[in-house]
Amino acid sequence: MSTxxxxxxxxxxxxxxxxxxxxxxxRRFGSDKPLPFGQVYATLGRLQRDGRAVVVGTEVGExxxxxxxxxxxxxxxxxxHWLAEAEVPEPHLQTVLFSKVVLSLLSGRDAHRFLDTQxxxxxxxxxxxxxxRRTAPLGQALLADYALFHLEADLRWLDxxxxxxxxxxxxxxx
Amino acid sequence: MSAVLEALDVHRSFGATEALRGVDLxxxxxxxxxxxxxxxxxxxxxxxxxxxxxxxxxxEVRFAGRRIDGLGxxxxxxLRRASFGxxxxxxxxxxxLSAVExxxxxxxxxxxxxxxxxxxxxxxxxxxxxDGLQGRRPGELSGGEAQRVALARAMVTSPPVLFADEPTxxxxxxxxxxxxxxxxxxxxxxxxxxxxxxxxxRVAAYSDRxxxxxxxxCALPVGAP
Numbered sequence: 001m002s003t004x005x006x007x008x009x010x011x012x013x014x015x016x017x018x019x020x021x022x023x024x025x026x027r028r029f030g031s032d033k034p035l036p037f038g039q040v041y042a043t044l045g046r047l048q049r050d051g052r053a054v055v056v057g058t059e060v061g062e063x064x065x066x067x068x069x070x071x072x073x074x075x076x077x078x079x080x081h082w083l084a085e086a087e088v089p090e091p092h093l094q095t096v097l098f099s100k101v102v103l104s105l106l107s108g109r110d111a112h113r114f115l116d117t118q119x120x121x122x123x124x125x126x127x128x129x130x131x132x133r134r135t136a137p138l139g140q141a142l143l144a145d146y147a148l149f150h151l152e153a154d155l156r157w158l159d160x161x162x163x164x165x166x167x168x169x170x171x172x173x174x
Numbered sequence: 175m176s177a178v179l180e181a182l183d184v185h186r187s188f189g190a191t192e193a194l195r196g197v198d199l200x201x202x203x204x205x206x207x208x209x210x211x212x213x214x215x216x217x218x219x220x221x222x223x224x225x226x227x228x229x230x231x232x233x234e235v236r237f238a239g240r241r242i243d244g245l246g247x248x249x250x251x252x253l254r255r256a257s258f259g260x261x262x263x264x265x266x267x268x269x270x271l272s273a274v275e276x277x278x279x280x281x282x283x284x285x286x287x288x289x290x291x292x293x294x295x296x297x298x299x300x301x302x303x304x305d306g307l308q309g310r311r312p313g314e315l316s317g318g319e320a321q322r323v324a325l326a327r328a329m330v331t332s333p334p335v336l337f338a339d340e341p342t343x344x345x346x347x348x349x350x351x352x353x354x355x356x357x358x359x360x361x362x363x364x365x366x367x368x369x370x371x372x373x374x375x376r377v378a379a380y381s382d383r384x385x386x387x388x389x390x391x392c393a394l395p396v397g398a399p
Contacts, residue, residue: 116386116393126379134355148376155375163212 002096003035004043005082008052008075009103015056015070018044028172029099044069052078083109086121089151097154101161105169115162122155177236178203178335178367179224184233184243186219193219194230195390203334206361206368208378211387218339220387221371225258225337226250238334255283259333259366261357263343265324267312274299274308277326284331298326302356318349325353329360336361338370342377354380 003025010016010024018040026034044067047053052075057068071079083100087093097118104111126148133144161168179201186194193216201207201224211217222228223235226242227250235243242253254260259280267276277295282288299305302322312320321341328336341357342350358380361368370381378384386393 119386123375123378123384126375127381130376130379134358148379152375159212 002099003039004047004052005079006099006103007040007043008047008071008079009083009099009107011047011053011069011071012076012079012107015068017059017066017068019066021069028102029095047075051075080109083114084117086118089122089125089154093154094157097158101165101168102172105165105172111165111169112162115158115165119155119158119162122151122158126151126155176203177201178205178238179369180234180236181220181224182234182236184220184223184230184235186216186223186228186230188219192390194223196233197223197387197390197392199224199385199392201367201369203367204365205383206358206370206381208381208384209369209371209387210373210375210378210384213373215387216390217371217387220392221337221339221369224369225260225335226253255280256331257334259328259331259336261321261324261328261336261338261341263340265312265320267320267324267327269312272309272311273304273315273323276312276323277330280327280331295326295330298330301360302326303352316349317345318352321345321349321353322356325357325360329364329366332364333366335367335369338368338372340372340374341370342372342374347376350374350377 006029007021007025010021016024018037021044022035022037022040025040044053048055048069052072053069054072055067056070059066059068083104087096100114101111104114129144129148129151133141133148136144177200179199181197181199184194184197185192197216197220199220209217209220219228223230223243226235226237226245230243233243234241237253237257242250245253267273268279271279274292274295277298278288278291281291281294286294296308299308302325304319304322307315307319307323312323315323321344328338336357338357342353345353354377357368360366368381370377372378
């Protein structure tokens, strides 16, 4: 789901071909894991099916024909919603959190607000786990501890990112 | 619930540095509030203003409905002794006194007789899991033990408000967890209002609510009324 919205976020800047989108994605988010072409076209197909993107032109040249996609109004609305909502706090969120921050900055949205929303969601989950740990048998408490340490690491990342948001904004919009 | 502590448009500078730039904050009775924020954000300054340690340059601070920002040094000292408990990062125990004498100190300063004060202080050691350490001096205690003695000292007068500034900052995870569990248990049992300054999310997770101080102002959590 996050790949679809990330592509949609890149599409919001300007209509684009699948190939250009893949390159933009890899440059910004896929340095260690480039997006396979098949996934790009499958995702664009789903975005089109769901009314979030639309084909605005087809160019025939050497090689296969190239469709140019654009975001729809529905796509912008859904993207806005995705960018603003906190992710369910769980381990291994780095890709989606980073994507939301960068896309917010690229589109001139309030990345601080997203970070604050996510921060509140993380701390709320940490409160629940802390209560579990205070009352549960040791085995369960240790599992809660495991989750707590991971969420704490995320929160530290959120705080550090918030502190460096101005620098990051300069870098991504350069 | 009613407000125990209120800050209204509180400003405080140190030389040319504006530490607080118009903080508004209400702390409800019995609430455990975490004040978070990066280093240098003004969170400790805010705690010091709320606790009557520092006077704001501008704005109001109220405790139980009464303004305390304009009180003189003597009145503020008396207020802190009678109504507030303090727990700091490094317990700040008096090194020449035994652990039990450290705990008894606030009672003695309040005019309690020595025997009664020491007996009351002694009762805290078992509750906090440090029974047997009464006669040790701070230098003979581990960090976690010393912080539990400091917690007992902060709570021995049953203050309506406990202020804690990075209470687990010098402790390992397990010791920090013990201190926070005890702190929360004691506060809940007595209805003590707690204001805890921390940069540690795991400490903030013990609170009912957190505020983030950023650039000298309180950033309200998203979704707050």
